[in-house]
Amino acid sequence: MDNLIARFADNIFWLGRYMERAENVARILDINETYARENEEGPDWQRVLVLYADTDAFLARYAVIDAASVVAFYINDRDNPSSIVSVIFQARENARSVRHLISTEMWTHLNISHNRMLELTPRALQLGNLSRLCSEIKESCQTFEGIAEGTFLRGERWCFYQMGKYIERADQTTRILDMGFARAGEDLGAAMEAVHWNVLLRSVAGYHAYRSRHPAGSRPRDIAIFLLYDREFPRAVGLCVERLSTRLIELETLHGHRRHDSVEAARRALVFALDTGPGGEITRQRLHKFLDELQILLGGVSSAIATTYFSGR
């Protein structure tokens, strides 16, 4: 047994969540910038605010919803807790608390990423540079993930780190999917420009994976099913939930934990909802409702884990 202090398990779980979150916020900004470029009616940055339910928080501090403000709000606004700089800062604060439990290389990389975010100039945030910046942030998060994979001890701590990561990734995939569909018209059968769906798939690095399943065409329904249920695509919600379940089982089989009813109940509710699906033919409304439900159930698993493992009793 690790003798892992409960509070540190919590920090590690959130370290996993925050790093995954930073990567996905970068993905979403990037995809939105691409949409904005493709869209002749002009960019629509409000969608990002809606996606993260941030409209009120944004309008409390900015007068108009325009590209520059939304980008600033999500990248380097330290007063916005969901900005990338805040999320990386939180990740670093969590890492600082568990500095003795993570590898030096993980800590060093996080420090470099954090310092880099603090150095961002207004120029780097200009729309023309946004895609490059988002790529850089995304790659920095991926590097961290790679370092963790290669250096982080495979004890209980690894389970909590991975659970945080998979819960966050599943949650973010539901949001990206939701945004993609929100942009399409109500009638999903209508010919939506292929480029729209390609951008969506590319934003989650799923374009080629999807193509290998569906060589021709981009049917919205197929894309939804792909991002929700594909058995091999690492950002698919189902696969994340499956990995999450595996880690929970490992806590019992490898790390001496007993099964906890509350966590198991929350996990089963999530798996059940996922297996059941949106119910009937996929429409924009129905999918939106379903994705909302998944987000709530993922939150349920997250809080059950917190109550069970992070309270120290």
Added chain:
Amino acid sequence: MSNDGAITGYDPGEFYCEIFGRSGRRRPSHTRPIRDRLAELAIAQLRARARGAENELFNLGITFTVYTDRKSIDRILPFDVIPRVLSPRDWEIIESGVKQRVAALNLFLYDIYHDEKILKDGVVPKELVLGNANYRPEMCGFDPPKGTYVHICGTDIVRNEKGKFQVLEDNARTPSGVSYVIENRHLMMRAFPDLAEGMNIADIDDYGRQLAAALSAVAPAGIGSPTVVLMSPGAFNSAYFEHVFLAREMGVPLVEGRDLVVENHHVFMRTTHGLAPVHVIYRRINDDFLDPRAFRSDSMLGVAGLFEAYLKGNVTLANAVGTGVADDKAVYAYMPRIIEYYLDQEPILANVPTNICRESAGLQKTLDHLDELVTKPVGEAGGYGVVVGPSASKRTLSELRAKLKADPANFISQPVISLSVCPTLVARAVEPRHVDLRPFAVTGESTWVLPGGLTRVALRRGSLVVNSSQGGGSKDTWVIG
């Protein structure tokens, strides 16, 4: 040798230099390789490599942290790339002197919390100990495992112009800085492996293992494999980096007060599995804050019931409670006598000569030479009320004279000490800067001293203040084997 080498024109003046030795004498042979290598290096090369080391420190997050409301601002503890080098003979003196001092401190603490022999014999004034703010009457009659009170000790040592070591103060509570010793070495070996080549430098990587072994050795009796933890005030503490570092080096859990709980006079930590027993706590938190039930009731950092569990012998605290009385300025003045009293030995490391003003000879000497001496009130911490004679105004001196006469027992005085210097890289040159040394001693059943210690350097020209908060930096410290 080329003329534009990094140490061309270096002049330590009348001070003892850690690399060039005593003014006007032959240069010490043990520093020859490093003198030669510095002479071959151009200043620009030295600069470039120092910059590399600084970047690495920043990326490693080896920083002092100053928090404002929501941002954390990190400041690098400045690191100087030119090491301080101690000869085998230097080290022999320091190591044996520190061991002797730690032994005396432990015997003194045992005595004042038991039979008070040294007080009854009149060697140390009773009121100085019993009336001391850091004296803990609750500790009377308590027997810490192995009789050890001071498990971790940091002894601040300076070197006068003749090269003689003198103890400036003992740190017997929660001395910090050892993490910088080890990180500085790692950094040095990455930035300047060639500088160290063939020098046979004593290894310092063993600190974590030695510390863990010492702490296990003082676990409550009957515990087979004790659980040791490091207790920190938390991530906002300026030394948190060191707490993390030590927990890692020892491979033990790092905890805060909120992670611990006392049930039935036993201490437990909150783990993902629930409560797990704890046997030894290396606490980096002051006595006052340890236990709101026993000491300051407003402490948010402590654990209710911890002190009682300690007195019942169910958990060991390192350092013990109440060691602050031994590293007090007033008691410091008596250390040579304390060493002689318990060990029947001459002190190996001298004190800075100290006049004890509660004694008439000491008072007279102080009053006669007020403008030459440094006079310190004994009750104050952190340099408050210290009067440096040579730079004080007439008015300050006459006020001091009145205070001394009114309450002589509250003062000690010392000559102005001359700290040794070490070549240090400043803006565009290598110049002498004053240094001190803090070796770290670890005591379980016996005492082990980490070879070298923390060399702090006053980066401002002429400054004697080596504290990190006031423009101090640090250097790697080499003990030649």
